[in-house]
Amino acid sequence: MPFLQKSYESLDSLAEAIGQAIRAPITIENRHHQLLAYSTHPDSTDPARIATIIGRRVPEPVIEDLWESGILREVINQHDPVVIPARLAVGLGERAAVVIKQHDEVLGYIWSLARTTPFTNQELAILKEGATIAKKLLMTIAMHERRINAELERFLLDVLASPALNDSNRERLNELAPIAVASRLTIIECAQPITPQLAERLHYVLATQEAIEVVLHAIDGQQLLIWHYMKSELSDEETALLAWAKRFERLLQDKFSESEPRLGISRRFFESDMLYAAAEEARRVTTLRRKFPLELLNSHAFEQIGIYQLVPELARRIGLRLETHPTVERLQQYDSSHQTELETTLEWYFYFEGNVKRVASHLHIHPNTVLYRMRRIEELTNITQVSLPERAMIYLAIKAGQYRLED
């Protein structure tokens, strides 16, 4: 009967050896359930294993099922192999699993499919032995990865630190940059600075996003900066992005509700020279969304911010007393001397396209009150029948005032 050696030069040869020792298909995964190695056992295999090998990663539904059923937790807590009954709903046949751990840190897992006969104690002991041997190899890989990632993070931060690119940085970026694909720079902004633990979880969620391909990412205080591109066709990049952004933010807010994560996505760009400008755009989105959470609830990308991109500049000019809008000024004057809220009323009246009912329900007042206030506003400012561009400007002037006050 063949036993395992003390060490193997690669995970693949280890997987092969275990597979031969217990005569069953073996897969080895890292802690993110990404496939590291698998044995070439000729026996029939189940849909879950095929999908894992094809996608180089355990399918999301399978992982979720294993978490929700508590099986994965059991595997992690146990130091010994665990036999898992078949879960046919997610295409999983019966199998055994053992965690690969260093102290309390999970490094990965070894899975073995069951044959027709149950696992013997000896086979399970071989699996456990395999985990011990794999630990050394995984630690080397993990350390290497950490070093690489840390270096790439420093590099991205360095690039984003200054508007102009130096030549060596540009050269290295161009090696990394995807060709003829529209890139985006996305920021995930949290309420508190991102701890290593949070970073780990964020990276995991990011890695499971199938719609995007990450080029580089880095953490800067409360923000996770991500240079990525959409895997979709260029022609519907925008549609795909917007759909993804919506889904992704909802997912983030589900999983990290305590950190109040918020997305900010730049316009698309093709040249790595644009990275700094893109980061600026993304930051602008997060800043504006922080200031106007309600109004920009569903605006994730710079394109969606629309005319809000004028607000900071306008606010600056108002701050310098260079600019005021006569209409807004008059309303503010009236509001402060009569303790009314004409300005806010007008703002939401414009926002809701003059729908009195929606304005009333948003402000929690009687519709007739809105009508009364609008009549008053018209007396004060004769903004009867103003066109969209003018309405938009007044709206922006109001918003810019609020931006200044809150800053």
Add this chain to the structure above:
Amino acid sequence: MPFLQKSYESLDSLAEAIGQAIRAPITIENRHHQLLAYSTHPDSTDPARIATIIGRRVPEPVIEDLWESGILREVINQHDPVVIPARLAVGLGERAAVVIKQHDEVLGYIWSLARTTPFTNQELAILKEGATIAKKLLMTIAMHERRINAELERFLLDVLASPALNDSNRERLNELAPIAVASRLTIIECAQPITPQLAERLHYVLATQEAIEVVLHAIDGQQLLIWHYMKSELSDEETALLAWAKRFERLLQDKFSESEPRLGISRRFFESDMLYAAAEEARRVTTLRRKFPLELLNSHAFEQIGIYQLVPELARRIGLRLETHPTVERLQQYDSSHQTELETTLEWYFYFEGNVKRVASHLHIHPNTVLYRMRRIEELTNITQVSLPERAMIYLAIKAGQYRLED
């Protein structure tokens, strides 16, 4: 009986001499009816003369009355003094007037109030003699003015030719610049290049604007550039400006309908360093108004252009294929394959705040057609209940497309 000398050293002494010769109050005006000199005759005078001397200029209503009644035309055509009956409606007593001409060019006028007795032939002859003497003096003044004006015009054009100011120019500008007053740069743009004749008439109208004070002006092709400020209080500079702009443009389009004059006014500025930027703003207004005459009918100043200031930049990006709006794109696609006009319909639907009736009447179609098209648009793009900023962005995207096409 005292007669006139062959020449006088100043217009004032000439006016005095004529006044003494015919024992009546005398005023001498240039061709713009600006007061050049007047006699200090102790006799009672009429309201028009008082107003003229106080304002250093014949009041506008008086000039208008004299033009409309054809009197001024008669004075100009006649080489001899003309006796004018009283026109009490505009505060004008009976008087005699003689034009001062060089060939066919009017240089100015001499006016004499009537005393209780009618003018004698000899007195009228003295008036005419005075006109001949005044001609020499006026020619000197006119030539001097022309030289100064031409020089100042060249200077302004020089300043506006480059974004950065050189030191000598800055120094000279600061001498000219008003202190602690908000300046504006206004452009009057005509359909054709401005001829000297048109320039003359424009300058005249400009000089009669009491709301503004002109610092410098210059002609550049089809544009008359004017650096000026409002005479009103700083606090309501904007209100005053907008009111003036409206009046002034209407006036221009009345008087110069064949040249189709259009205003473009910069934001206010306080530093002469800002002149170039201000000219840019003003030019932007005129350009946009040329492209969108209907939409910007009542937008004269850069502030009023509102969000239209985004259009050229957006158009440029669309031209580079860097940017398209998914909603607009889909509508355009549908329009071209179905020969419909959903894009235009949406544009005006937004413009008119969703007022179906107004959209229908503007597009000359049945209101139900608008409703039908909006239903169709909603099926294609689900833009149900989008908020103002998004509507504005879509509107701008449409406008930017039109801008590009027309360019």
Add this chain to the structure above:
DNA sequence: AACCACTTTGTGTTTTTTCACAAAGTGGTT
């Protein structure tokens, strides 16, 4: 406390807008 001007809410009524549906028109295809 009484008064004032102004604001908010509630009520029915009137006006406007939307909707459903039918009929007629349009342009391209077979």
Add this chain to the structure above:
DNA sequence: AACCACTTTGTGAAAAAACACAAAGTGGTT
């Protein structure tokens, strides 16, 4: 020519919004 899918216009009913008006509330002033 017949057919198709789609668009435009017209009609009256249904729904929604605006309006007028009364009553009650609010906050400051005399």
